[in-house]
Amino acid sequence: MQIKAITIEEIYQEILDGKRIRFPPNTWKLDKNNEMAKRVTRYLVTNILNWNEEEIKQNWNNALIAKYRLRGVLKHKYENSPYGMINDLYPNRFKEWEFKMTPLNFWTKKKPYNY
Template sequence: MEREEIICIYDEVLTGKRKQFPNEMFIGITGKQYLGYMTRYLIEEKLKIPIHEIPHKIKAETLWSHRLRPGAKAQGWKYFDLINNAYEGQFLPFDFHQVPQGYWQGEKGRHLAIEAMKYVVESKCKLPLDQIPLKVNHQFFKQHNLVGVFCLFEQSPYTAMDAVYPGVFKPWQFANVPMNCWKETKHVDETMDWLLFTQLHYKSYEEALRKIRKTHFFEYKLTGLLQVAFDYRMKNVKKWIVARLEKDNSTN
C-alpha cells in the first residue's frame, strides 16, 4: 500500500470509522515502513510537533492513546523503538524524559549508562576533563535525563564519572563527596596531601603545621573532611600532620 492509503486507514481508526487495523498490517519490513508513515504523520501533521521538540513532548502514552500500540506490539517494540523507526538515528533513548523500562538494568544497562554519560559529557556538553568535577553534579544528571543512571551509581557524581574515566578523578574534587569517603584513611591522606601541597603550595609538613588554618577547609570545600575525619578540631588536623612528619622522618 502507498503512504496515502496507510494514512487514510490510520485516520479512520483514529476517528472510530474503522474499529481496528487490517490483519497482519504491521508484520515484517513492510509493517515497519507503515508504522514509520503513521508515526511521522501523527507527530508532524496531527500534533504539529517540531522534530527537535519530540523528546520533550512525546511520551509513551502519547503514542498509545493515538492507537499505535498494536503496531508496536506486532514488532515487539517499546515506544522509543517506534520513534527510532520513524526518525532513525536522530534521537537517543536518554534524550527523552521516559527511558524504556529496564534500559539501564544488568551488565548491558551499565555499559549503556557509561556510554550515555560519556556522550553527554564529551559530545553534548563538550566538557574538558578539568571541568568535569565542577560541572557534573546532581542537577547535571537531572538536566540531561540521566536520573536513572545517577541512581545506578549510588547518586554519586564521583562514582559515576569514575566509571566513565577510571582513576582520573579523586572523590574530593567533586562538590558531592561519596558517603563514607572520609572514613577511609586512604582518602583522608590523599586529600590532605592535595590540600597542603597542591592547593596551599606548602613545601613541607613542618610548614603546613605552622600555617594550616580552619578557613582553608572551608575555602576548598572540605568541611566534610574536617568534620568526619578530624571532628572539626584543628588539634586533630595537626596531630595528623605530626604523624605524617614522623613517618617521613622514620623513612629517611
C-alpha cells in the same frame, strides 16, 4: 520492510528533545557491565556539554545529572553517586576529592592523611 535499530544515544537525544518521556522499561536492569550507562554518560559529557576535565571536576553533580534526565541511571546503576558514574566512564582519571562535593562519608579520620 527493514526495521532500523535505534541506539541508546538516539533514545537519550529524543528524551532531551522532548520526543520521549523516559528510557524504555528495564533499560538499566538489562544493562550488563554498565555499557549503555557509560555510553549515555559519555554522550552527555562529550556531545551535549562538550566538557574538558576541569569542567567535569567543577560542575559534575546530582543536580546536573537530574537536569539532563539521567537520574534513573544514577539511581539504578551507581547508587546515587555522581562520582561513581563519572569514574565508571573514566576509571581512575579523577579522585573523589577533586570535585566540589565529595561522596557522602568520604572523609574519615584516616583518609585525609592519604592525600
